[in-house]
Amino acid sequence: xxxxxxxxxxxxxxxxxxxxxxxxxxxxxxxxxxxxxxxxxxxxxxxxxxxxxxxxxxxxxxxxxxxxxxxxxxxxxxxxxxxxxxxxxxxxxxxxxxxxxxxxxxxxxxxxxxxxxxxxxxxxxxxxxxxxxxxxxxxxxxxxxxxxxxxxxxxxxxxxxxxxxxxxxxxxxxxxxxxxxxxxxxxxxxxxxxxxxxxxxxxxxxxxxxxxxxxxxxxxxxxxxxxxxxxxxxxxxxxxxxxxxxxxxxxxxxxxxxxxxxxxxxxxxxxxxxxxxxxxxxxxxxxxxxxxxxxxxxxxxxxxxxxxxxxxxxxxxx
Amino acid sequence: xxxxxxxxxxxxxxxxxxxxxxxxxxxxxxxxxxxxxxxxxxxxxxxxxxxxxxxxxxxxxxxxxxxxxxxxxxxxxxxxxxxxxxxxxxxxxxxxxxxxxxxxxxxxxxxxxxxxxxxxxxxxxxxxxxxxxxxxxx
Numbered sequence: 001x002x003x004x005x006x007x008x009x010x011x012x013x014x015x016x017x018x019x020x021x022x023x024x025x026x027x028x029x030x031x032x033x034x035x036x037x038x039x040x041x042x043x044x045x046x047x048x049x050x051x052x053x054x055x056x057x058x059x060x061x062x063x064x065x066x067x068x069x070x071x072x073x074x075x076x077x078x079x080x081x082x083x084x085x086x087x088x089x090x091x092x093x094x095x096x097x098x099x100x101x102x103x104x105x106x107x108x109x110x111x112x113x114x115x116x117x118x119x120x121x122x123x124x125x126x127x128x129x130x131x132x133x134x135x136x137x138x139x140x141x142x143x144x145x146x147x148x149x150x151x152x153x154x155x156x157x158x159x160x161x162x163x164x165x166x167x168x169x170x171x172x173x174x175x176x177x178x179x180x181x182x183x184x185x186x187x188x189x190x191x192x193x194x195x196x197x198x199x200x201x202x203x204x205x206x207x208x209x210x211x212x213x214x215x216x217x218x219x220x221x222x223x224x225x226x227x228x229x230x231x232x233x234x235x236x237x238x239x240x241x242x243x244x245x246x247x248x249x250x251x252x253x254x255x256x257x258x259x260x261x262x263x264x265x266x267x268x269x270x271x272x273x274x275x276x277x278x279x280x281x282x283x284x285x286x287x288x289x290x291x292x293x294x295x296x297x298x299x300x301x302x303x304x305x306x307x308x309x310x311x312x313x314x315x316x317x318x
Numbered sequence: 319x320x321x322x323x324x325x326x327x328x329x330x331x332x333x334x335x336x337x338x339x340x341x342x343x344x345x346x347x348x349x350x351x352x353x354x355x356x357x358x359x360x361x362x363x364x365x366x367x368x369x370x371x372x373x374x375x376x377x378x379x380x381x382x383x384x385x386x387x388x389x390x391x392x393x394x395x396x397x398x399x400x401x402x403x404x405x406x407x408x409x410x411x412x413x414x415x416x417x418x419x420x421x422x423x424x425x426x427x428x429x430x431x432x433x434x435x436x437x438x439x440x441x442x443x444x445x446x447x448x449x450x451x452x453x454x455x456x
Contacts, residue, residue: 038369040368040369043372078373080372080376083376090410093410097339097412097413098344101334104325104333105330105333110329112432116435122442122443126442126446126451134453248413248439251410251411256451256453258403258407259387259389259446259447259449259452261377261387263403263406264368264372265351265403266368269348276344
């Protein structure tokens with residue numbers, strides 16, 4: 001924990017120091033942003049602090065960082081939604097890349113389940129990213145707001161099934177040999193699993209991929225219900241495979257944003273470092289607490305941020 | 319035993335490469351950002367002018383800051399801000415070698431379907447990374 005505190009302090013100092021090095025003058029006399037009383041370095045610093053707490057809340061609330069990042073940063077920071085989505089994808093990507101190796105090594109994330117899904121989702125994420133960058137900001141905000149409010153609905157209504165009942169594997173999953181065994185530490189059991197409704201599940205990932213690329217949200221909120229409830233993968237396998245999937249889906253979409261110039265390092269790096277450090281702290285807090293209430297705080301935050309995005313798009317609340 | 323209790327060979331190979339690639343990418347990202355903040359290398363867009371640009375739509379930002387999209391940043395890595403794109407591109411690209419790593423393993427196991435799917439994924443990601451695909455401005 002001391003390391004985290006030091007890292008947070010170091011990074012905050014780094015951003016503040018950037019101002020001093022850049023201007024050669026004390027901060028009090030420094031240049032300010034056009035139409036803003038804030039010095040330029042204040043926003044990246046606030047971004048770092050906010051994403052740090054976002055990382056904690058995301059872990060406790062059981063959601064990915066990307067789904068919080070885009071509506072909240074897009075709604076309450078001065079950054080254009082193009083750059084927010086680019087940064088959101090890279091934040092979600094970095095989190096997925098960090099989690100991926102451990103989940104794969106433990107056999108929680110399943111490469112055999114992920115590969116066919118990833119081909120579809122990553123191809124469609126490219127299309128989504130291109131559509132998203134071509135749309136006007138107000139259209140993106142309205143659609144983003146609607147999507148976030150839809151996610152709130154999914155979080156409130158969708159049930160989860162620890163071990164879904166899959167009476168018979170479907171033909172496609174049988175041909176692809178998508179089946180496995182994972183070790184459930186809490187019970188000491190080896191859980192055999194198989195999936196069904198594979199064609200329907202794969203078709204759903206067309207929509208998920210497009211939305212992931214279009215809004216830069218990550219897609220865990222959609223991946224998990226489809227893998228778990230529709231296709232019948234056990235909950236832990238679904239969550240782990242979803243997290244790993246993001247490392248592939250968000251890669252393809254992120255490249256579109258990078259190659260079209262919608263990535264600002266001053267936004268991306270503080271966000272990635274902030275949310276990763278926050279996630280580490282969040283995992284430690286999670287081990288000591290039962291954060292049932294946090295999930296409702298996350299839902300309330302998303303409800304507020306989603307409404308804000310929609311009202312911003314409709315020019316009701318600018 | 320015909321089912322996998324442990325992670326498969328290709329899954330472990332993928333995980334190992336992803337682990338080292340992710341750590342290297344994050345390290346590059348932090349180091350290059352420290353260089354950016356220390357102003358050792360002059361940025362293309364002065365730091366104090368950033369607020370004028372980050373509120374613009376991307377196509378206006380590119381025109382106003384005289385930045386060419388795609389891989390043009392490679393010619394500008396001597397600038398503090400564009401130096402950061404080394405780490406960003408590394409993280410965005412690390413999945414491609416992971417897939418390339420497992421292709422021979424899959425074919426050696428005569429898992430042709432997954433070998434082909436892995437090749438398709440490499441092509442999809444390479445297409446995304448190529449810079450060929452341009453989004454229209456708005």
